[in-house]
Amino acid sequence: MSDVKDIAVAGNPSPPPPEDGAENQKRRQILDGARQVFLAQGFDGASMGEIAKVAGVSKGTLYVYFDNKEKLFEALTIEEKSGLAEVLFKLDGEDPDVRAVLTKLGETYLRYMGRPDHVSSVRMVIGAAEKFPRLGQAFFDAGPRQGAARLKAYLDRQVEAGRLSIEDTGIAAQHFLDLCSSGTLRRLLFAVGDMPTEEEIGKNVENAIRVFFAAYGPRAS
Template sequence: MSEMQETQPQTAPASTDGGLESTKRRQILEGAREVFLARGFDGASMGEIAKTAGVSKGTLYVYFDSKEALFEALTAEEKRGLAEVLFRLDADDPDVRGVLTRLGHSYLEHMGRPEHISSVRMVIGAAEKFPRIGQIFYEAGPCRGIERLGAYLTRQVEAGRLTIPDTAVAAQQFLDLCKSGIMHRLLFAAGAPPTEEEIRKTVESAIYVFFSAYGPQAGSR
């Protein structure tokens, strides 16, 4: 039986100390992140993850009954946390250009990090065999980011600062404009992470195109 199919009939932790259990779970996830990034999804083993995390294999299976379940939990937690940090937007801030410019910079800085590129490649590689992993990655990260940005844009439309017929589509378009060709280049290892100057120029271009289409003057055309 393969490790992905193997499950261990363990019982849940007996302790009622939620803080202790949360710390142990975090310890396991940190170890899993290290192993997955070093070995890839297929190359990682539950035994190596347990060793790196400093727990027994039996303890590991108490928290996660398979490598797939562990990877899903790690992916969802990391992407959800990232979306909450990057897309913490003040809906009442009237400086829309400033808000979107700052978002574009932080978004590209993160997207260009080697560890993020490695994570994306790993998910893409695993998603064909385990589609749920790709779905979790997409829903916890890109979808949540688009939802948060879309909500911000909706408030700006209501305030008369933007003219957008579909804010969810516009949110996706803005992020795509920011990524431009940078993400594809990095995924194929065809160049170095973007420089500050490249990020600045890319975001400026994205802002120009976005406001040309959705600025307050768009409604008068």
């Protein structure tokens, strides 16, 4: 039976797991094991049997929590990327030093984007998205879209306060993130060169800030 097909026992779908603390801990155990297997073998190379083995659970227990490999990968993606967006894009809209706020965000963002495990995740999702578009959508919605939405909300507040002049803060948010990662993520996806150094990160973000404020800085009185 294929790992990407729904599993049914005696014609009935597996029941959902209970929601008590022990069951949540078991789910966490499964997700941790799945992360190891997906990163090591990619989506296509991973199997539910191997995930169960690494997670230290039976294959039957694994299927109680996740019907198939696609749903397991989707759950892992949503949990990790949503949590990451909350941490990376925790922005104080009342801080008047916009340059400092965006510089800190840009540097933290670029450090994460250059991590080998993140690059591997992006490659894996790209490889699986053609066959399973839902995986690409889940990754995009939980990570890039959430982060850009949080940055947009911050930029909205800065426009209201007169600290920035932006017509479309959604586009501006994406511009800033793209400027920060310019020339870095693309080469890493193709396994060209090493992770960016702190000096390279600082220079990239410095250039991003300069271009961003040239386009969106406050208008002269």
